[in-house]
Every structure is written in structure tokens, then in C-alpha cells.
Amino acid sequence: MTVSTDQHKEGKKEVTFRVFRFNPQVDSKPYFDDYTIPVERGVTVLRSLNYIKEHIDGSVSFRAFCQAGICGSCGMRVNGLSQLACTTQVWDVLAKSREPGIIKVEPLRNLPLIKDLIVDMDPLVGKMVHYSNWVDSTMPEAQMGKKEFLISEEEFLRYDKATDCILCASCVSECSILRANKEYVSPAVLLKSYRMNVDSRDASHDQRLAELVKDHGVWDCTHCYRCQESCVKSIPIMDAIHGIREDAIESRGKHDTSGSKHAEAFMTDIEKKGKLIEATLPIRTNGVVWTLQNLLPMAMKMIMKRRTPPPPPLVKSVKGIKIFRAMFKEMTEHVKQDHKSHNK
Amino acid sequence: MKPFDIVIVGGGGAGLYAAMEAMKTNPALNIAVLSKVYPNRSHTSAAQGGANAALGNKAKDDTVEMHIFDTIKGGDYLADQDAVDVLCSEAPKIIRELENMGTPWSRMEDNTIAQRPFGGAGRPRCCYCSDKTGHTILQTLYEQCLKKGVIFFNEYFALNLSVSGSRSNGLIAMNMKTGKVEAFQAKTVILATGGYAKMYWNRSSNAAGNTGDGQAIAYRAGIPLKDMEFVQFHPTGLRKSGLLVTEGARGEGGYLLNKDGERFMSRYAPEKMELGPRDLVSRSLETEILQGRGFDSPAGKYLHLDLTHLGADLIKSRLPQIREMSMNFEGVDPIEEPIPVRPTAHYSMGGIDTDNQTRTVMEGVYAAGECGCVSVHGANRLGGNSLLDILVFGRIAGRTAAEEAGKFTPGRISEAELAEQFEEIRGGMHPSGRYERYGELREELGQTLALNVGIFRESSLLQKGISDIAELKERFKKVRISDSSDVFNTNLMQVLELKNMLDLAETVAAGAYARQESRGSHTRIDFPVRDDANWHKHTLATLVKGDVTLGEKPVTMGRYELQERTY
Numbered sequence: 029m030t031v032s033t034d035q036h037k038e039g040k041k042e043v044t045f046r047v048f049r050f051n052p053q054v055d056s057k058p059y060f061d062d063y064t065i066p067v068e069r070g071v072t073v074l075r076s077l078n079y080i081k082e083h084i085d086g087s088v089s090f091r092a093f094c095q096a097g098i099c100g101s102c103g104m105r106v107n108g109l110s111q112l113a114c115t116t117q118v119w120d121v122l123a124k125s126r127e128p129g130i131i132k133v134e135p136l137r138n139l140p141l142i143k144d145l146i147v148d149m150d151p152l153v154g155k156m157v158h159y160s161n162w163v164d165s166t167m168p169e170a171q172m173g174k175k176e177f178l179i180s181e182e183e184f185l186r187y188d189k190a191t192d193c194i195l196c197a198s199c200v201s202e203c204s205i206l207r208a209n210k211e212y213v214s215p216a217v218l219l220k221s222y223r224m225n226v227d228s229r230d231a232s233h234d235q236r237l238a239e240l241v242k243d244h245g246v247w248d249c250t251h252c253y254r255c256q257e258s259c260v261k262s263i264p265i266m267d268a269i270h271g272i273r274e275d276a277i278e279s280r281g282k283h284d285t286s287g288s289k290h291a292e293a294f295m296t297d298i299e300k301k302g303k304l305i306e307a308t309l310p311i312r313t314n315g316v317v318w319t320l321q322n323l324l325p326m327a328m329k330m331i332m333k334r335r336t337p338p339p340p341p342l343v344k345s346v347k348g349i350k351i352f353r354a355m356f357k358e359m360t361e362h363v364k365q366d367h368k369s370h371n372k
Numbered sequence: 373m374k375p376f377d378i379v380i381v382g383g384g385g386a387g388l389y390a391a392m393e394a395m396k397t398n399p400a401l402n403i404a405v406l407s408k409v410y411p412n413r414s415h416t417s418a419a420q421g422g423a424n425a426a427l428g429n430k431a432k433d434d435t436v437e438m439h440i441f442d443t444i445k446g447g448d449y450l451a452d453q454d455a456v457d458v459l460c461s462e463a464p465k466i467i468r469e470l471e472n473m474g475t476p477w478s479r480m481e482d483n484t485i486a487q488r489p490f491g492g493a494g495r496p497r498c499c500y501c502s503d504k505t506g507h508t509i510l511q512t513l514y515e516q517c518l519k520k521g522v523i524f525f526n527e528y529f530a531l532n533l534s535v536s537g538s539r540s541n542g543l544i545a546m547n548m549k550t551g552k553v554e555a556f557q558a559k560t561v562i563l564a565t566g567g568y569a570k571m572y573w574n575r576s577s578n579a580a581g582n583t584g585d586g587q588a589i590a591y592r593a594g595i596p597l598k599d600m601e602f603v604q605f606h607p608t609g610l611r612k613s614g615l616l617v618t619e620g621a622r623g624e625g626g627y628l629l630n631k632d633g634e635r636f637m638s639r640y641a642p643e644k645m646e647l648g649p650r651d652l653v654s655r656s657l658e659t660e661i662l663q664g665r666g667f668d669s670p671a672g673k674y675l676h677l678d679l680t681h682l683g684a685d686l687i688k689s690r691l692p693q694i695r696e697m698s699m700n701f702e703g704v705d706p707i708e709e710p711i712p713v714r715p716t717a718h719y720s721m722g723g724i725d726t727d728n729q730t731r732t733v734m735e736g737v738y739a740a741g742e743c744g745c746v747s748v749h750g751a752n753r754l755g756g757n758s759l760l761d762i763l764v765f766g767r768i769a770g771r772t773a774a775e776e777a778g779k780f781t782p783g784r785i786s787e788a789e790l791a792e793q794f795e796e797i798r799g800g801m802h803p804s805g806r807y808e809r810y811g812e813l814r815e816e817l818g819q820t821l822a823l824n825v826g827i828f829r830e831s832s833l834l835q836k837g838i839s840d841i842a843e844l845k846e847r848f849k850k851v852r853i854s855d856s857s858d859v860f861n862t863n864l865m866q867v868l869e870l871k872n873m874l875d876l877a878e879t880v881a882a883g884a885y886a887r888q889e890s891r892g893s894h895t896r897i898d899f900p901v902r903d904d905a906n907w908h909k910h911t912l913a914t915l916v917k918g919d920v921t922l923g924e925k926p927v928t929m930g931r932y933e934l935q936e937r938t939y
């Protein structure tokens with residue numbers, strides 16, 4: 029393979045790949061190695077890494093298999109953002125690079141590091157098992173293959189997007205709760221759990237849900253939207269998380285206490301301390317108004333039903349908090365009013 | 373440690389179905405699945421199109437018999453007809469079984485599994501889930517295996533069978549996380565490691581790891597490989613990476629153009645134009661390139677797949693995947709510019725010779741999926757038949773191994789044998805004096821195969837290919853592994869894969885040289901017609917004293933007599 033130019037193309041750029049290195053056999057702590065190579069338009073981060081491995085340093089270690097964005101092997105952080113190396117264009121990353129000409133490549137977060145850009149996926153598989161991420165068919169094994177279940181297009185569409193997930197763990201790496209609590213269920217596992225729960229062929233809905241509402245489960249999510257924003261397949265993961273929560277309230281009743289204990293803390297945090305973890309609400313990326321419009325209605329619904337996400341683990345002040353607090357107050361009043369009049 | 377009852381090598385569709393079925397057959401058995409990547413990463417996930425089964429949901433008059441005929445004809449009468457019978461008869465049941473276990477098939481209006489037309493099939497019988505069929509099948513199987521508690525050894529690289537005489541003692545594999553070479557003493561071993569088309573490297577649509585490891589392992593153990601010369605080329609691979617641009621692009625009205633801007637398919641298929649059968653279109657592209665009407669680039673000669681006249685709206689709505697791929701991997705937006713393409717090695721029809729129960733000639737060793745060759749695809753596989761093959765024969769392998777495991781008593785795999793294996797793979801770490809670079813050898817292998825053992829074959833080209841491969845094998849002895857670490861040594865893994873590809877390339881070239889006829893995917897310029905009198909038979913490649921030795925095996929007929937294959 030070459031990363032050389034086509035004559036008719038507009039040339040190449042010198043790019044420095046700052047690669048995270050760690051070999052547990054010899055290194056006591058990680059470090060970075062710089063590799064500068066010429067890269068033409070159309071070349072992906074993965075092809076650049078392959079080039080480095082073949083031409084400069086064969087010991088640079090990373091996973092890759094399909095090279096087409098379908099197997100999920102090559103998840104890594106490129107300039108801080110978790111994504112697939114094989115579908116990420118070097119020139120696109122460069123255009124947004126804070127340090128001109130430099131691309132930083134690091135392993136995914138929130139999974140144990142094995143070597144260089146390789147992390148251990150076993151914890152994620154363990155969680156898939158823990159939350160029964162499979163269809164437990166209502167059809168007895170001996171009957172299988174004889175006739176089809178009849179499934180409507182409408183049902184198919186309920187889990188169509190969720191089955192796009194390639195378990196690349198980008199969302200896992202970006203999840204703000206996982207950074208503080210490694211036992212947290214994980215966005216991809218919530219997504220899969222949801223997909224199973226809305227499948228009419230499945231017989232384990234209730235047990236799965238019972239597990240999901242326990243500690244480290246669906247109520248621990250802070251609605252920070254980072255998983256959805258980073259999903260390499262653009263899957264609306266938050267729909268799944270909301271879906272599970274709503275389902276939990278509906279099928280387990282309003283007085284199921286799991287999750288509700290966090291409500292007070294959350295409210296206090298926003299109102300009194302006037303601080304928010306930047307990761308907790310998607311303000312930074314989506315703006316105050318968007319956050320209020322899209323997120324708070326759900327949060328309010330939760331609060332009214334005594335279900336709110338937990339407080340953020342790390343607290344950092346956010347710009348625009350004044351406007352936010354004012355709007356938040358107004359909205360809380362509004363919802364409370366609504367709620368009262370509704371209860372009459 | 374107690375020997376395993378069954379060790380399955382490969383976590384693709386074939387391996388996982390085998391594991392599931394073996395556990396169903398006898399839950400008391402001690403079963404392990406070994407895979408060099410996490411099972412859900414396997415190449416089965418790349419299959420977009422679908423899997424064939426005569427369910428009759430779409431075409432009420434479809435029958436298993438028609439599916440059988442299409443398959444036999446598509447394979448240019450080289451498939452074993454009793455095996456094709458098994459494949460097609462089991463198809464409806466196995467597709468429904470997957471459905472019953474949770475595969476999210478797309479649906480028809482009457483809520484049954486949806487089906488669509490596919491090349492070479494007389495009726496629309498290809499069952500699909502949007503454009504992610506293989507992915508969802510693999511997910512379902514992985515999930516069900518986790519549910520059943522199948523024991524996985526993920527990121528283990530299988531090295532060799534341990535053999536005593538005509539019997540296998542099990543498998544020797546390297547744990548990627550530690551670099552240790554470990555023994556898996558086993559009553560039975562199922563090889564399900566997928567295809568070998570990646571030996572054509574960046575002229576292949578396959579994943580980096582489709583390097584034919586299982587076939588090479590069997591070959592080194594003295595098990596014959598069947599019909600290795602049959603490699604299917606897909607007409608439109610991306611120029612740089614070989615990745616597939618699916619037929620959909622031409623289906624929507626895309627043009628194939630040469631450097632003179634001519635729609636050259638008018639010369640080869642004036643009526644069907646771009647939509648002629650796969651092998652014909654591949655040969656047409658290759659002819660244009662060979663006759664100097666291709667574009668030049670450092671990544672090789674290529675042609676244009678032009679979609680620009682279709683307009684931005686249609687491209688965005690109907691071909692979003694293709695647009696994304698072409699932008700990601702060629703840096704070309706098909707709305708503005710034509711996509712650079714050339715034929716790409718796509719599928720390996722050949723593989724480990726097995727009977728209809730997936731048994732190989734070695735006691736206790738079975739093979740299934742693209743790794744095995746029963747043979748159901750003959751000289752040319754039909755689209756949608758491979759996913760079916762891995763399911764049907766994966767299941768048969770699981771069941772047969774589970775039933776037969778009790779018959780075998782494997783010998784012990786000694787420490788000495790492990791040490792020897794370790795030495796063999798690590799010996800190449802630091803060759804003294806001049807050394808060879810892995811990347812260069814692999815590049816040259818891909819090139820000589822594409823050039824000399826590619827779409828068009830001919831005696832002198834093949835001889836060149838054979839001598840190139842021999843030379844590369846010689847140079848391989850001096851290859852350097854530049855990572856000296858024990859932990860996740862991907863460089864070592866690449867080198868081991870290259871070794872497997874070199875071993876197999878020899879069998880592909882030898883088979884292609886011997887077969888003096890043109891049949892299915894195998895086109896000899898010097899023998900342009902099918903020669904049933906002399907070549908209506910399988911070739912078998914066996915390793916004897918370090919050399920490829922060719923044998924033959926008759927084709928099982930019984931259903932359809934030989935006919936000329938015309939469409």
C-alpha cells in the first residue's frame with residue numbers, strides 16, 4: 029500500500045500522527061510517539077496507521093479488520109473524539125485540528141488498556157451477558173424452523189436502527205458516567221437491551237427490565253447525549269434510553285423507587301449550586317435553548333414522576349448558566365403548574 | 373486439563389452456527405470457539421445482499437427444485453448435486469429458524485420475511501435485512517451463543533493441528549494477549565475460518581484477515597484442498613482498497629466508462645450493458661484495462677463508474693452507502709466525479725475437501741463455511757448462496773461433530789510440540805543480515821496473483837505466477853518481525869497470515885495451471901471453452917513432501933445433466 033499522490037490530484041500534506049504508546053511488558057506509563065508522513069486527500073486514519081506500521085514502526089499496535097466501517101474493530105480516539113479509524117478522513121480531521129498538522133491518536137476510554145491503541149472488549153461482552161442482550165424466543169427450540177413469526181413493518185422499524193450497532197465502543201468511550209463508574213451498564217448495552225425489549229418474539233422483557241432499573245442501570249444515565257453524538261452509525265441511542273425509562277415507569281409502576289432517589293440531588297445541583305458538569309447536559313454542543321427544549325421536558329416528566337437522573341460526578345461551571353438558570357426556573361414553574369392543573 | 377469434545381476455529385456465521393447446534397445436540401459436551409477477532413467482527417458481517425431460500429413469500433411459485441437448478445447451473449455444473457440438494461432443501465427451515473431466534477429480517481406487506489431478486493436466480497428468493505443482512509445474522513448467532521453459554525477464546529490465533537498419523541489430537545493456537553502458544557486437546561476440531569480471497573490483497577473486497585488460515589492449517593496437516601483455482605471476482609471494487617461497490621450502483625443506472633469516455637459494455641453485452649452477469653462484466657472491465665483503455669494511477673489501472681448523470685437527489689436517497697464509501701475510501705464524491713473502479717477478488721469457491729457431513733479425510737477434523745468445500749458452489753457461486761452455505765453446513769458440522777466426538781480419543785499435545793511451534797513462529801523475529809519486509813512481500817503477492825492468476829489466465833502467465841510465488845516463499849524465510857513484544861503482536865499475526873496466503877497461493881496457481889478449460893470463474897485465454905470430457909471433475913491439492921500434488925475427484929451428478937451455461 030502507498031499513501032502517495034495521484035498525479036491529477038491536488039497534492040499531499042505533511043501530517044504528524046501523535047500516537048499513544050504503551051507496551052505493558054516494558055513501559056511503566058504511556059507516552060506518545062510522533063510519525064510524520066505525507067498524506068493525500070481521500071486517505072483515512074487507518075490507512076495512515078497501516079502505512080506507519082509497514083514503513084516506519086512495525087510495533088505500533090491497533091486493531092483493524094474489515095476496513096470498511098462494518099466490523100467495529102478500529103474504534104479509537106482521533107483528536108480526542110472516539111470514532112472509527114477506517115472511515116475517518118485525515119484531511120477532515122486536519123481541518124478541525126487545534127494544533128495545525130498534528131493528529132493525536134489514542135485508545136478508547138473506559139475499557140482496560142491492553143497495548144497502544146488496543147483496549148479490552150471483554151467487560152462490554154460481560155455486560156451484554158449480564159443484561160441478557162439476546163432474544164429469548166417465545167418459540168420452543170423444538171418448534172423452531174417450522175413457521176415464521178409474523179412481524180409488522182412497524183415493529184421492524186422499532187428496532188431497525190438499533191440493529192445497526194457494530195459494537196465499536198465509541199459511545200462507551202465517550203460516556204460521562206462510565207468514566208466515574210466502570211460498572212455502569214454502558215450506552216451500547218442499553219441500546220441492545222431496548223432492542224430486545226421491544227421485540228415481540230422475546231420472552232424476557234420483565235427480567236431484563238428488572239435488571240436495568242437496578243444500580244448501575246438505566247437510571248444512572250445523565251442524559252448528556254455524548255453517546256448519541258459520537259455514535260459512528262448515527263443511532264439515536266437516547267431514544268432507546270428514554271424508551272427503557274418510560275417502559276420502566278409504565279410497566280413497573282410509579283412507586284418503583286429505583287432511580288427516584290437521585291431526583292432531589294439533581295434538582296438541587298442545578299438550582300442551588302448553579303453548576304453543571306459540562307458533560308451532563310448537552311449544552312456545550314447544542315446550546316442552552318436546545319437543551320431546555322429537548323431535554324428538560326423529559327427530565328420534568330421524570331421529576332414529576334419522581335424519576336430523575338443522578339447528579340453529575342464531576343462539577344464544572346458552564347458559561348451561560350445565568351440564562352440557563354432563569355429559563356430553568358421558568359420552565360420548572362411552568363411544568364409544576366401544568367402538573368397541578370392536570371391533577372385536578 | 374480434560375480434552376474438549378469440540379473445538380471450533382472461527383466465530384463467523386459457520387463457526388457460531390456449529391457451536392449453537394452442537395450445544396443443542398448434546399448440552400453436556402465441552403465446546404470451545406476460538407477466533408482471532410471477536411466473533412461479531414467476523415467477515416460475515418460484511419454481507420449486505422442477503423441469503424437465498426425458496427420460502428415462496430415473494431414469488432408463490434418458487435420451489436426448492438428451482439433453487440437447486442439455479443445453483444447447479446450457476447456453478448457451471450461443477451457443484452456436487454446431492455450437496456446442492458441439502459443446501460437448498462434446508463434453506464427455508466434455517467432462515468425461519470434464524471427468524472425464530474430474533475434475526476430482524478425486512479418484511480413484506482403481509483408481515484412475512486421479505487425477498488428480493490438476485491443475480492442468477494429464476495425467482496426473487498433472497499431474504500434480507502436492509503443492506504446489513506450478514507451483520508444481523510452474525511449478531512443473532514453471537515447473541516444466541518452468549519445465551520447458551522458457549523465458551524469463547526477470543527483473539528486466539530490458530531496455528532496448526534496437532535497430528536498423530538491419520539488422527540488429530542487437537543489444535544495449537546497463540547493467545548494474542550499474552551503471546552503464549554497453547555494446546556487445545558480436542559476430540560473433534562471444526563475449521564470455519566472463512567475465505568482466502570484476501571491473498572489478492574488490495575484487489576480484494578475481503579477483510580484483512582480473510583487469509584485462508586484454516587485451509588492452510590488443513591493443507592499443512594495433509595488434508596486435501598478442493599477446487600482452489602476458483603476465485604470469484606466482482607466487477608466493481610474501489611481502485612485503492614478493493615472494497616466493494618455493490619451492484620445497486622449499476623442497477624440504478626450507473627455507467628461504466630473507459631478513458632475515452634466510452635460506455636464499453638456495448639461491446640460485450642449490447643443488450644444488458646452494465647447489468648450483464650458478474651463474471652462477464654468483470655471480464656469486460658479487465659479486457660478494457662488490458663487493451664490500454666483504462667486510466668493510470670500509482671494504485672494501478674482503473675475504469676470509471678459514472679453516476680454523475682443520476683443527479684444529487686437520487687444518489688443521496690438511493691445510494692447513500694456507496695456515496696459514503698467512495699468519499700471515505702477514494703476521496704471522490706460520486707455526485708461530482710466518477711468513481712474509480714476495477715474488478716476485485718471477492719469469494720473463494722475452493723476450500724477444504726469435505727463430504728456432505730463436513731467430514732475431512734482426517735479423523736475428527738471437520739470444515740464448514742467459506743473455509744470448506746462440499747461443494748455447493750461449483751465453479752461460480754451465486755449471490756446469496758454463501759450466507760446460506762455457512763448456515764446450513766455450519767449446522768451440519770456442529771451436529772456431526774457432537775454426534776461423533778465420543779468415537780475419538782485424542783493423544784496428548786506435548787510441551788515439546790508447543791515449544792517447537794513457538795520457536796517456528798518466533799524464529800523469524802530477528803533474521804541476521806539482509807531481511808525482507810512483510811509489507812513488500814504481501815504487496816508483491818497480491819500483484820502477481822492479480823496479474824497472472826487473476827480474471828484472465830493463460831499458460832505463460834500462470835507459469836510466471838507460479839515462479840513468483842515460489843520466489844516469494846523463499847524470500848519469506850528472511851522476513852523480519854519488527855515488533856518483539858509478546859503482548860498483542862499484530863505484526864507477528866500479519867506475518868503468520870502472509871505465510872498462510874503464500875502456502876495457499878501455490879495451490880490456487882497450480883490448480884489454475886492444470887485446469888485446461890474455461891469454467892465459471894476460471895477463464896483460460898488459451899483454453900476458452902468448457903471441456904467436459906476432460907475437466908468435468910474437481911481438483912484436489914495435497915501437500916506431499918513440501919510440494920503441491922494435484923489429484924482429482926469426480927463430480928456427483930444425479931439431478932441435472934450437463935448443459936451449456938447461457939443466460
Ligand SMILES: Cc1cc2nc3c(=O)[nH]c(=O)nc-3n(C[C@H](O)[C@H](O)[C@H](O)COP(=O)(O)OP(=O)(O)OC[C@H]3O[C@@H](n4cnc5c(N)ncnc54)[C@H](O)[C@@H]3O)c2cc1C
Pocket residue numbers: 381382383384385386387406407408409410411414415416417418419420421422423424506528529530531564565566567577578579581582585586616718719740741742743755756757758759760762
Ligand atoms: C463484501 C462482501 C459481501 C458479501 N455479500 C454476500 C451476500 O450478500 N450474500 C451471501 O450469501 N454472501 C455474501 N458474501 C460472502 C459471505 O459473506 C461469506 O462467504 C461468509 O460470510 C463466510 O462466513 P464464514 O463463517 O465461513 O467465515 P467468516 O465470517 O469470514 O469468519 C471466519 C472466522 O474465522 C476466524 N479465523 C480466521 N482465521 C483464524 C485463525 N487463524 N485463528 C482463529 N480464528 C480464525 C475469524 O476470526 C472469523 O471469526 C459477501 C462477502 C463479501 C466479502
Ligand code: SF4
Pocket residue numbers: 202203204205206214215248249250251252253254255256
Ligand atoms: S447519555 Fe451520557 S451518561 Fe447516558 S449513556 Fe449516553 S453518554 Fe452515558
Ligand code: SF4
Pocket residue numbers: 192193194195196197198199200215216219258259260261262263265
Ligand atoms: S451504539 Fe454506535 S457508537 Fe456505540 S457501539 Fe454501537 S455503533 Fe458503536
Ligand code: FES
Pocket residue numbers: 091092093094095096097098099100101102103112113114115
Ligand atoms: S476496520 Fe472494521 S470498522 Fe474499521
